[in-house]
Amino acid sequence: MPSLSFQSAAKIAAREMHASRGKFTFVLLSVAIGVAALTGVRGFSSSFRATLLTHARSILAADxxxxxxxxxxxxxxxxxxxxxxxxxxxxxxxxxxxxxxxxxxxxxxxxxxxxxxxxxxxxxxxxxxxxxxxxxxxxxxxxxxxxxxxxxxxxxxxxxxxxxxxxxxxxxxxxxxxxxxxxxxxxxxxxxxxxxxxxxxxxxxxxxxxxxxxxxxxMPQTGPNGTVNDAAVQDFKLKLEKMLPESQVVDYRETNPALTQGLDRATSLLSLMSLVALVLGAIGVAMAMRAHLQQRLDTIAIMKSLGARSSQVIKIYLLQTLLLGIVGGLLGVGFGVGVQMALPVFLAKLINVVPDLHVDLRSIATGLGAGVLTTLLFTLPPLLDIRNVRPILILRRAMDESSDDPFVSAIFRKLTRNYAQIISGALILGGLGAIATTLSDSREVGKWFTIGLVVVLFILLISSWAVLRALKFFLSKTRLSLPSSLRHGLANLYRPGNPSAALLAALGMGVMQIMTVYLVQQAVVSELHVASAPNLPNIFLVDMTNEEIGGIRTLLTNAPGITKAPELLPVVSSRITELNGVPASQAKLTNMPKRMLQSMSLSWSVTGEAPDGTKVIEGAWWTPEEAANAHDHPVVAIQKYVADRLGLKVGSTVTFAAQDSSFTARVTAITRSDGQHAYGRAEFVLPQQALAGLPTVWYGGVHVDPAQVGKLQRMLYTAYPTVTVINVAAALETVRSVVVQITYVIQFLATFSIFAGIIILASSIAGTRYRRMREVVVLKTLGATRARIATIFSIEFAVLGLIAGFVGIVFANLIADRLLRSLSVAYVHLWGTSFVALLAIAVLTVLTGWIASHRLLGQKPLEVLREE
Structure with missing residues (x-):
C-alpha cells in the first residue's frame, strides 16, 4: 500500500467514527465528564480560594x-x-x-x-x-x-x-x-x-x-488573576525573619488556627478532587477505547490483508483518538466553565459570599490538555498491540483468547516480549505524574501520586485476578449444586475474551477514588463544624483575681445571653531559666527574642485530657499518676509554635522560675490549639499540683448573644470595675463564617466530583456492551429465553459490582486513614456508609449494564451479527 497521508488517515478515522457513533459516545462521555469535573472543580475552587484568602488577610489586615x-x-x-x-x-x-x-x-x-x-x-x-x-x-x-x-x-x-x-x-x-x-x-x-x-x-x-x-x-498582586502569589509571601517571610531576627513574623494563614487548618485542608482536598477527576476520566477513556479497538480488529485485519502496514493503521487510530480527545475535551471545557459560573448561583444562599469569578484560562488549558493527553496515553497499549498481531490470528481471536489464565499471562507476555508496551507504560505514568504535579502545584505530590497509583493499580490487578481464580475454584467444587443461571452468570466473569480482571481493576480503582473523596471530606467537614460551632467564646475577660473568680463565675452563669458555660483559665507568670539544661542566656531560639523568656504564662489543667480546643499532636497527655506526682516530678504540655521557637520536643526539659521557687518540668506532649477557646492562650499547661501555692490571675472566655454584649459589659463593670472585657464577637464571626463557607464548598464540590465519577464508571461498564453481542447470538441460537439471558447477565453485573466495590472500599478506607493522618484529622470508620456504598455500587453496575445492553435482548441473532 502506498504511503498514507494524514489527510487520508483523518478521512478514514472520521468515517469510522460517523459509522460507530454509539460506540464513541462512551469515549466522548468519559473524556468530557472527566475534563468538566477537572475544569469546573479547579476553576471554581481557585476563584473561591482567592476570595477566602482575602478574608483571611483581612483578619491580619495584611499579607x-x-x-x-x-x-x-x-x-x-x-x-x-x-x-x-x-x-x-x-x-x-x-x-x-x-x-x-x-x-x-x-x-x-x-x-x-x-x-x-x-x-x-x-x-x-x-x-x-x-x-x-x-x-x-x-x-x-x-x-x-x-x-x-x-x-x-x-x-x-x-x-x-x-x-x-x-x-x-x-x-x-x-x-x-x-x-x-x-x-x-x-x-x-x-x-x-x-x-x-x-x-x-x-x-x-x-x-x-x-x-x-x-x-x-x-505584597504586589503578581499571582494569577490579580492575586498575591503564595510562594512570594513565603519567600518574603523567610527574608523578614532574617531581616528582623527578634521579631515574630506571621503570614495571613497563621492568624487563626481554625482558619489556617480549614484553608490547608480545603486546599489539599480540592487538589485531591482534581486528581481524582483526572484518574476517573483516564479510567473511562481506557476502558471505552480498549473496547472500541477490540471491536475494530476485523477491520484492522482486512486492512492488513490488503497490504496496510502497522504504522499506517496506527496512524488512522491515533488521529481518531486525538480527534476524540479534542472533541471530548472541548465539550468538557464548555460544560466545566458552565459549572464554574453556575456554582455561585446554587451556593449563594449557603456561603453568603460571591467569589470574584472569572474564566480561568489556566484551568481550561489544564483540563483540555489533561483530557487529550490521558486519551492518547491510555490508548497507546491497544494501539501498539496492532504491530504484533497477524491478520489470521485477529480473525480467530475468539478461539485464541481461550486460556486458563488469560489476564495474567497476557500481561507477562506483553512485558517480556514487547518492549514498546513497557515504554508506553512508562509514558502513561510519566504523563500522569506531570499532570498530577501541575494540578497539585507540587512536584512532591505529583511524585507520590504517581507512585501510589502504580502500587494501588498493581494491588488491584492482583486482587482482581485472585478473586477470579477463587471464584473459578469455587465453581469447580459446587458446579452441580448451583442453579444453572447462577453457574453461567458466575462463569461469565472468566470466560474467554471477557475483560473481567481489567474491568474489576478499573472499577475498583474508580470506587476507591470516589469513596476516598467521600470519606476524607466527611472527616474534614466534621472537624470544621467543630471549629465553626456557634457557641465558641466571643467575649474574653482579662486579669481576674482569685478573690473575684468565684463571683464572676456565678455572674457569667446567670447573666442573660450566655449560651455556654464560661471557660476560666488560671495563669501563673513565670520565666524560663534553662532549656534542656542550657542556661536561657545561651539558648538558641528561632524568631523569638531572649527577653521574652522572662515573661511566660503557665496554666494548669485538672482533667485527665487536653482542654477544649487543644489537640495533642506529639507525645501524650499526662496520666493521673503523673499528675499526682507533679509536685516532685513536674510534667508540661507545650503549644507547637512555642516548642518550635524554643527548640523543644517530647522528652525535653524546661526549668521555670516563679516567685522564689524554681522547678524543672519534662515535656510529655506537644499540642496545637484551634485558637477558639480560652485555653488557646495557654502556652504551657501543667498539672495543678505543679503550680500549687504560686500567685495566680485568671483569664476567661464565654459566648454571649451579640445583642446582650453591652448589657453584660455593664454588669461586669459595675460589680468588678478592674476586670477588662474584650469583645471579639465581630472578628470571631468573620472567622466562623469563612470556615462555614469552606465546609459548604468542600461538600458541594465533593458531591459534584463523586457524581461525575459515577457517570464515568457507568460509561466504562456500558462500554462492555459490544462484547456481549456474540454471546447473546450464541445463547439465542441455542434456545435461551430473554428471561434466562437477563438473569445470567444480571448475576454477572451484580457480582462484578460487589467484587469491585469490596476491593475499592477496602483500599479507600486504608488510603483515607493515611491521608487524614497527614492532615491531623481523626478518622472514624463508617461501616454503615461502606455497606450502603457496596450495595449501591452493585445496583449501579446492574442498572448501567442493562441500560446499555437491554436492546440486545429484543434483536434477532442475524440483526446483531450484521451490526458487527
Missing part, C-alpha cells in the same frame, strides 16, 4: 506581620525602607499601655493605645466606626476613636474630650470592629485608636518606652 517588643533600630528602619522601595507596602502599628483621664474630673483609667496610619491601615478589611465614617476622618492629629467600654467607664459621650499623655483629644467615634482584632495584643484596659501624628504629639513614645511595634506588609 504579613512582624511583631517586635521594642522600637526598630536605625539598621532595621533602613531595611524596611528598602523593602518599601521594592514595591511592597509597609505600615507600622504601635501598641502600648497608658493612662487616660477626663480633663474635668481627672479620674485615671488604664487604656490600650493603638496608633496607625489611617491612610494605609488596614491593607485588607475595614474598621467599622459609629457613627459611620472613614478612618481618616475619625483619626486626625486632634481626634481619636475609642471602644464603647471606655465611654461606659468614664461616663463620656461622642464629642467629649479625653486626655492621653500631655494632649487632649476629641472622641470622634466608637470602634465597632477592627479587622486585625484577633492578631492584636489582648491588653488590659479599653481601646483607644489614634493616628501616628496624634501619638507623636502625645509624648508617650519617650526614650525607654515599652511600646510594642507591628509592621504590616502588603
Amino acid at each position: 504579613l506581620s512582624a511583631r517586635a517588643f521594642r522600637q526598630p533600630s536605625p539598621a532595621e528602619i533602613k531595611s524596611l525602607a528598602d523593602v518599601e522601595a521594592s514595591g511592597i507596602k509597609v505600615t507600622p502599628v504601635t501598641e502600648l499601655m497608658s493612662m487616660a483621664s477626663v480633663p474635668v474630673t481627672m479620674d485615671p483609667l488604664l487604656v490600650s493605645v493603638k496608633a496607625v496610619d489611617p491612610s494605609r491601615f488596614p491593607f485588607y478589611g475595614t474598621v467599622d466606626l459609629e457613627p459611620s465614617m472613614s478612618l481618616s476622618a475619625a483619626l486626625t492629629p486632634d481626634s481619636v476613636a475609642v471602644g464603647d467600654d471606655l465611654l461606659l467607664r468614664l461616663h463620656l459621650a461622642l464629642g467629649d474630650q479625653l486626655k492621653i499623655g500631655n494632649r487632649t483629644y476629641k472622641i470622634a467615634a466608637t470602634v465597632l470592629n477592627e479587622p486585625d482584632r484577633l492578631s492584636s495584643n489582648f491588653s488590659a484596659g479599653p481601646r483607644v485608636l489614634m493616628s501616628r501624628e496624634a501619638l507623636d504629639s502625645s509624648g508617650l513614645l519617650a526614650p525607654g518606652s515599652h511600646a510594642g511595634q507591628r509592621f504590616l506588609f502588603k
